Amino acid sequence: MNVNKKYQEKLVTIPEAVSKVKSNQKVVIAMAASEPQGLLHELENRSDELENVNIVSCLMMGDYNFLKPEMKGTFLNETWFYGPADRENHKHGNVTYIPNNLHEAGMKKLENDNLNIFWGTATPMDENGYFSLSLGLTYEKMMVENKNTMVVLEINENLPWTLGDTQVHISQVDHIVENTVPLIEVPPIEPGEEEKKIGEYVAEMIEDGSTLQLGIGGIPNAIAHSLRNKKDLGIHTEMFTDGMVELFKEGVITNQKKTLWKGKMVGTFAMGTKKLYDFIDTNLAVEFQQGNVTNDPYIIGQNHKMVSVNTALQVDLTGQVCSEAIANKHYSGTGGQVDTHRGAQRSEGGKGIIALRSSAKNGEISTIVAELPAGSKITLGRNDIDYVVTEYGAAHLKGKSIRERVDAMIGIAHPDFRDELREKADKLKLW
Known part of the structure; x- marks a missing residue:
């Protein structure tokens, strides 16, 4: 397999990737510092074309426009853990909680719901066709390996290459977008x-x-x-x-x-x-x-x-x-x-x-x-x-x-x- 050729075949723009989302679908995103910022920012531009799209998340760190009050009925954030903006957006009816214990959250969702798309983030590909999922492996690898889910990876050159079970091969990915942006950082809280x-x-x-x-x-x-x-x-x-x-x-x-x-x-x-x-x-x-x-x-x-x-x-x-x-x-x-x-x-x-x-x-x-x-x-x-x-x-x-x-x-x-x-x-x- 020519992995570089495969990469180019699967490379699309962020708007093209987001255009794959259809009404009444569920899109799972990577969690916390791994969330795909480019794809999530683009989602609001589909608001006139979509309805009843659920984003399945965990500890979403960004405050994205697709969850603003006027987007109610178009997008809903189903989340395993509230992030900073979720507490405010919950008031508008745009966020709902998924009760869970972390070790079984991903599997329970896969077994009991219809998940259509996974949006993750990853490092640039190495010479053998592998990416590292980098900062998050809580449920992300499980979503990549789910045969019924379209897999889209947002490649960010700033992500660290991490070791363990983080590797994903180009053959497991449906679409790739490139978006090198600063990583989400959380400064340490000084204890009182x-x-x-x-x-x-x-x-x-x-x-x-x-x-x-x-x-x-x-x-x-x-x-x-x-x-x-x-x-x-x-x-x-x-x-x-x-x-x-x-x-x-x-x-x-x-x-x-x-x-x-x-x-x-x-x-x-x-x-x-x-x-x-x-x-x-x-x-x-x-x-x-x-x-x-x-x-x-x-x-x-x-x-x-x-x-x-x-x-x-x-x-x-x-x-x-x-x-x-x-x-x-x-x-x-x-x-x-x-x-x-x-x-x-x-x-x-x-x-x-x-x-x-x-x-x-x-x-x-x-x-x-x-x-x-x-x-x-x-x-x-x-x-x-x-x-x-x-x-x-x-x-x-x-x-x-x-x-x-x-x-x-x-x-x-x-x-x-x-x-x-x-x-x-x-x-x-x-x-």
Whole structure:
């Protein structure tokens, strides 16, 4: 096969690729920093010709015109995880959430829905006809391999070539467009004093030789900073972040004590800054695997001393965790929280940790509540909970009675709300 000839045969302009979309179809796009910016920006130009087109996404980072209020009825974003613009566009009726656990999201969608087109991003092709899917492998490879889906790749010369299961051959692609644009970057959030204290508590719980799953935000950044005196840590995560780069360069992350993929950091997507993207480019110490692998609780549980750290919006006194919505106002999504929290507890010496500040809105409200507000979505049930950490300490709830849990949770609540929580616990006869 002459791969360069095949490439030219499949190369089209962005408008030509978007013209393949028909009314009543579903178009799956690559997630987060992998999203095809050129194709998505072009979509609004088809608004007069189309109706009832669903874009299936996950953590969409751009604010695209095809989801503006006037586009209602033409385009709908079905998403596994709300991005920054989705919370606003939801008000217009242009966004809807797909309940899921990350490790099975792609397969469930393929098995139970009719998906017509996949839009992904990839590096330029090598001399053997292969592309790298680069920053995202959560469900993207699965969509490429689905025989009933038209595959369109947006080639961006700025994307890093990543290793693992990221390779796709020209023969698997229907159309190619070229669009070299700056990569989507998310600067690290500088942790505040509360986050730093949480980071210290969590770091105390992580033993040398542990394998970690960390997310993004002020709390995970604070945890990463507090881990600098640890030894031989490993990474088995859903998301690669900037904080992991620093720990690797300082010799804290060696991956030498890992049970699986020894010597390698393993994850399913990356989102951060150019520092992260440069680090993972052709880095033999970094391997991408599909989300149904990295986030399978059974696989996670095979890691020795696996520690999963996730954040939440609210936790009630019995250990029910709400991480994706504030009452009926949807905020983010389940993502891999349930996957990794359960998986870590399958591990010998493992821990599942939920970390959050004890208050919100400048101390006006408690995030530790006697009962979750009406309409709240339970991300992690109390049957699955292990540890909850705030800036006031760690509550170990696994195997504990409701009475013991209430006492432990009040102990890590903000002092300004503890008396109120005790009174509410009495009224609810929780102890």
